[in-house]
Amino acid sequence: MTTKLFGEPVRRREDPRLLTGRGLYLDDLGAGALAAAFVRSPHAHARIRDIDVSAAIDVDGLLAIYTWEDLPGALAQPLPLLIPHPALTHGRTAHPLAREIVRHVGEPVVMVVARDRYLAEDACDLIRVDYEILKPVVGVEEATQSAQLVHADVPGNVGAHLVQEVPSASGRAVREIIESAPHTLAFRLDIERSASMPLEGRGVHARWDADDRSLRVHSSTQTSTSVRMAIAAKLGLPLPKVEVIAPDVGGGFGVKIVHPWPEEILVPWAAMTLGREVKWTEDRREHFTSSAHERAQVQFVRVGFDGDGRVLGLDVNILHDHGAYTPYGIIVPIITSTQLLGPYKIGAYRVEFSSIYTNTVQVTPYRGAGRPQAVFCMERTMDHIARHLGLDRTAVRAANFIQPDEFPYDQGLIFQDGRPLIYDSGDYPESLRMLKEMIGWDSFPEEKARAAAEGRTIGIGVGCYVEGTGVGPYEGGHVQVTSDGRVHVSTGLTSQGQGHETVFAQIAATELGVPLERISVVTGDTRRFGYAVGTFASRAAVMSGNAIALACRKVRDKALRVAADALEADPRDLEIVDGEVRVVGAPGASIPLATVAVLSNPLRYAFDEEAARATQFAGAGSSFDRPPVAPGEEPGLEGRDYYSPIRSTFASGMHAAIVETDPLTAEIRILRYAVVHDCGNLINPMIVEGQIHGGVAQGVGGALYERMVYDGHGQLLNASFMDFLMPYATEVPAVETAHLQTPSPLNPLGIKGAGEAGVIPVSAVIASAIEDAEGLVIDRMPISPSELFDLRRAAG
Amino acid sequence: MHEITLTVNGVVQQVAVPGRRLLSDCLRHDLGLTGTHVGCEHGVCGCCTVLLDGEPVRSCLVFAVGADGHEITTVEGLAAPDGTLSPVQRAFAECHGLQCGFCTPGFLCTVTALLRQNPAPTEEEVLEGVSGNLCRCTGYQNIVKSVHRAAEIMAEDR
Numbered sequence: 002m003t004t005k006l007f008g009e010p011v012r013r014r015e016d017p018r019l020l021t022g023r024g025l026y027l028d029d030l031g032a033g034a035l036a037a038a039f040v041r042s043p044h045a046h047a048r049i050r051d052i053d054v055s056a057a058i059d060v061d062g063l064l065a066i067y068t069w070e071d072l073p074g075a076l077a078q079p080l081p082l083l084i085p086h087p088a089l090t091h092g093r094t095a096h097p098l099a100r101e102i103v104r105h106v107g108e109p110v111v112m113v114v115a116r117d118r119y120l121a122e123d124a125c126d127l128i129r130v131d132y133e134i135l136k137p138v139v140g141v142e143e144a145t146q147s148a149q150l151v152h153a154d155v156p157g158n159v160g161a162h163l164v165q166e167v168p169s170a171s172g173r174a175v176r177e178i179i180e181s182a183p184h185t186l187a188f189r190l191d192i193e194r195s196a197s198m199p200l201e202g203r204g205v206h207a208r209w210d211a212d213d214r215s216l217r218v219h220s221s222t223q224t225s226t227s228v229r230m231a232i233a234a235k236l237g238l239p240l241p242k243v244e245v246i247a248p249d250v251g252g253g254f255g256v257k258i259v260h261p262w263p264e265e266i267l268v269p270w271a272a273m274t275l276g277r278e279v280k281w282t283e284d285r286r287e288h289f290t291s292s293a294h295e296r297a298q299v300q301f302v303r304v305g306f307d308g309d310g311r312v313l314g315l316d317v318n319i320l321h322d323h324g325a326y327t328p329y330g331i332i333v334p335i336i337t338s339t340q341l342l343g344p345y346k347i348g349a350y351r352v353e354f355s356s357i358y359t360n361t362v363q364v365t366p367y368r369g370a371g372r373p374q375a376v377f378c379m380e381r382t383m384d385h386i387a388r389h390l391g392l393d394r395t396a397v398r399a400a401n402f403i404q405p406d407e408f409p410y411d412q413g414l415i416f417q418d419g420r421p422l423i424y425d426s427g428d429y430p431e432s433l434r435m436l437k438e439m440i441g442w443d444s445f446p447e448e449k450a451r452a453a454a455e456g457r458t459i460g461i462g463v464g465c466y467v468e469g470t471g472v473g474p475y476e477g478g479h480v481q482v483t484s485d486g487r488v489h490v491s492t493g494l495t496s497q498g499q500g501h502e503t504v505f506a507q508i509a510a511t512e513l514g515v516p517l518e519r520i521s522v523v524t525g526d527t528r529r530f531g532y533a534v535g536t537f538a539s540r541a542a543v544m545s546g547n548a549i550a551l552a553c554r555k556v557r558d559k560a561l562r563v564a565a566d567a568l569e570a571d572p573r574d575l576e577i578v579d580g581e582v583r584v585v586g587a588p589g590a591s592i593p594l595a596t597v598a599v600l601s602n603p604l605r606y607a608f609d610e611e612a613a614r615a616t617q618f619a620g621a622g623s624s625f626d627r628p629p630v631a632p633g634e635e636p637g638l639e640g641r642d643y644y645s646p647i648r649s650t651f652a653s654g655m656h657a658a659i660v661e662t663d664p665l666t667a668e669i670r671i672l673r674y675a676v677v678h679d680c681g682n683l684i685n686p687m688i689v690e691g692q693i694h695g696g697v698a699q700g701v702g703g704a705l706y707e708r709m710v711y712d713g714h715g716q717l718l719n720a721s722f723m724d725f726l727m728p729y730a731t732e733v734p735a736v737e738t739a740h741l742q743t744p745s746p747l748n749p750l751g752i753k754g755a756g757e758a759g760v761i762p763v764s765a766v767i768a769s770a771i772e773d774a775e776g777l778v779i780d781r782m783p784i785s786p787s788e789l790f791d792l793r794r795a796a797g
Numbered sequence: 798m799h800e801i802t803l804t805v806n807g808v809v810q811q812v813a814v815p816g817r818r819l820l821s822d823c824l825r826h827d828l829g830l831t832g833t834h835v836g837c838e839h840g841v842c843g844c845c846t847v848l849l850d851g852e853p854v855r856s857c858l859v860f861a862v863g864a865d866g867h868e869i870t871t872v873e874g875l876a877a878p879d880g881t882l883s884p885v886q887r888a889f890a891e892c893h894g895l896q897c898g899f900c901t902p903g904f905l906c907t908v909t910a911l912l913r914q915n916p917a918p919t920e921e922e923v924l925e926g927v928s929g930n931l932c933r934c935t936g937y938q939n940i941v942k943s944v945h946r947a948a949e950i951m952a953e954d955r
Binding site: 012013015016017018019020021022023024025026028029032117118119198199200201249250251252254284285497498499500687688690691693694695696697698699721722723727729730731733735736759 | 815817818822825826829830831832833834835836837838839841842844871872873875876882886889890891893895896897898899900901902905924925927928929930931932933934935936937938939940941
């Protein structure tokens with residue numbers, strides 16, 4: 002059947018537009034708009050003594066220069082602290098333009114608006130800011146010991162401190178269990194900073210309609226509804242007078258979920274103030290020093306275990322570097338600390354983290370959001386245990402797995418959404434069996450020996466993870482069938498390239514029995530759907546997918562009701578196939594969905610042929626003892642519904658890699674990479690695989706290449722693509738994938754999120770493989786060839 | 798200001814630009830051909846790749862005045878005049894060789910030139926051929942697959 006499209010590798014409907022240059026990204030909009038540019042701090046920590054704009058005001062084409070002192074009302078206040086948490090005792094956010102103190106290189110200080118970007122930058126170059134340089138705090142350990150404070154009123158630079166402890170089944174404390182365990186290990190792990198780095202940076206375009214007193218804003222955002230609310234609040238506008246649209250977005254990976262970015266309220270304000278269209282397009286250097294980073298953590302691990310490798314107690318202390326501000330709260334370390342346990346049941350667990358201020362770019366979620374660090378910690382622990390006991394690394398993992406009959410499994414922790422961390426479903430032993438078979442785990446020792454005989458050094462690594470996906474609170478969907486038989490689907494969350502137009506259309510086609518080509522999908526446009534949370538945490542398919550399915554079911558019910566009237570049949574005997582409502586088993590007895598849409602909307606005026614059939618005088622089957630729109634009914638064939646889960650779904654996966662290290666240069670090459678992935682029912686396997694490929698590529702970057710190199714002055718030394726190394730095609734291996742499907746019992750479609758999975762375990766897997774190849778302990782990622790070379794030398 | 802003449806996608810265009818105007822900005826903002834994207838403005842990501850007299854160049858590293866009198870093909874000029882997608886465009890759609898689509902125009906131009914020079918590239922040659930373009934979404938293997946598929950389609954079409 003053509004319309005049962007759920008689960009099919011349907012080709013993307015976005016592609017024809019994007020392949021011909023007809024995509025519409027932020028900077029493609031607003032031809033002729035004024036351009037905004039920013040003077041940003043060159044210092045990591047400084048007091049602004051004076052801003053001298055006198056040399057800039059003569060620049061041809063200049064319209065305005067704004068500093069913090071020019072900002073009115075709420076715009077002059079600090080930006081919102083989006084996710085307050087009781088443990089975040091010292092949350093701090095920046096002002097849209099710096100007020101008195103700058104706390105990282107790249108913090109915006111002055112906004113300039115001119116006729117075009119070249120002229121705006123000319124003016125920026127001529128503005129002189131006099132700074133009193135303060136001592137910067139760089140590096141998370143230094144920050145905890147430093148007398149220097151990032152924020153004068155935050156003692157010890159500690160923004161948040163949180164402890165969660167799950168004692169043993171018999172109620173014994175974790176530390177006591179570790180002390181009395183047959184085996185104990187303690188070690189330290191380091192993970193460096195990276196960043197989302199979408200190829201399209203951020204951008205904002207705003208148009209003020211002075212007559213209507215309304216604002217239309219396009220932003221390259223992962224959450225248009227929240228940007229809208231922030232703009233309305235900061236600019237004092239009624240919400241219905243603000244529209245925000247996320248056009249085609251050139252990648253997000255987390256960095257575009259932060260909102261409002263200063264520019265998202267400053268640019269609309271400038272448009273209102275000047276009565277002209279204003280646009281700002283971030284350049285790459287700005288992106289490096291003023292958009293968010295992630296990943297940096299130092300972890301101290303103590304683990305107690307028995308002779309089979311079963312973990313009896315695990316105690317982890319994390320220092321999390323959150324940079325200069327905490328607009329997104331402490332979501333990242335919360336996720337690290339709660340997702341650390343992965344697919345394992347650990348005897349007893351204690352985790353403590355301190356979230357530390359430093360004079361560097363703020364840290365907010367980047368694809369995987371705290372999980373790559375968590376998995377690095379747990380999987381390094383598994384490898385340490387295996388080495389200590391002389392056991393196979395997969396055997397140690399298997400000894401600790403939660404078993405398929407133990408779901409739902411409660412880890413006893415509170416997750417990022419404030420709800421209990423309860424896994425819904427999974428089959429970890431089967432996942433490991435599939436992975437070992439795919440990569441040839443059991444026969445690898447012979448392969449390794451053969452390679453060694455040829456003078457080649459190879460090693461194999463493995464990593465397992467569980468990913469809480471589809472976090473609430475909710476998403477919605479609206480579905481409308483128009484009288485031409487077309488189906489218009491909208492949802493409030495956005496798309497940054499995940500193929501939402503395609504998968505949501507697949508869901509609607511399947512639910513409504515309508516061919517794909519008659520379905521259109523709009524995402525991230527507050528004109529079409531105003532209630533939404535956003536696209537992050539692998540939640541879009543779970544949240545909006547289910548909401549759209551529920552909305553479709555409402556439409557379907559109404560369509561069958563209306564059609565049953567027209568066909569004089571029982572609604573229970575009807576089905577919708579290929580856009581037609583048919584009586585099951587009675588060929589010929591059918592009515593097009595288009596006609597049902599006409600019948601559902603009684604009209605006074607015949608403006609076209611379909612409308613003529615729906616006017617009051619068309620009258621077929623109408624009854625004069627009830628109103629044309631019956632009580633409890635609404636005109637039209639449309640439905641709206643929301644999906645709000647009780648808790649997250651838990652996708653899972655396992656990766657394995659074979660690497661080769663050069664005996665002389667220590668160059669690291671990935672020879673094979675295998676993934677077993679379980680995200681419940683697959684909507685579109687082609688798109689899911691694409692998400693895995695992309696995730697693994699980002700993971701490879703994080704494992705081998707990407708790091709933000711800050712010097713002691715807080716200067717980012719590698720703020721360009723020449724120096725911050727992202728992998729090209731030559732560095733990313735082909736990924737071999739297999740799917741396991743354990744449907745989620747939590748939602749009608751049985752799906753779990755898939756957006757971030759690929760990136761999560763890669764550093765752990767590569768570390769494990771290098772360790773196996775070299776016989777050296779790898780406790781810090783990323784690792785470069787020169788670092789591996791140094792490790793070899795240190796080991797003698 | 799300099800009066801320059803560019804032949805873009807077969808159409809002769811006259812435009813007045815300051816000497817410092819980048820070709821990428823000229824194409825995007827002066828001529829409205831926004832399919833060419835700008836990802837880094839320092840010549841590393843390859844998003845802004847266009848064909849200058851048939852050769853792939855990074856339009857963010859070329860001044861518009863430097864292209865005066867030359868022929869340029871942008872992503873908007875790859876499909877046939879009747880809208881039929883080029884073999885390279887078709888192959889990318891078939892093999893899921895794009896996700897967000899931002900780097901895609903640069904890849905399409907690069908690959909078009911690559912296959913013109915070498916209609917049947919080996920795996921190594923394909924990797925080498927696309928290794929000047931960054932993609933943050935796809936993980937590249939479907940892009941590599943797309944290049945091989947495009948070569949096949951072109952061979953079938955001949």
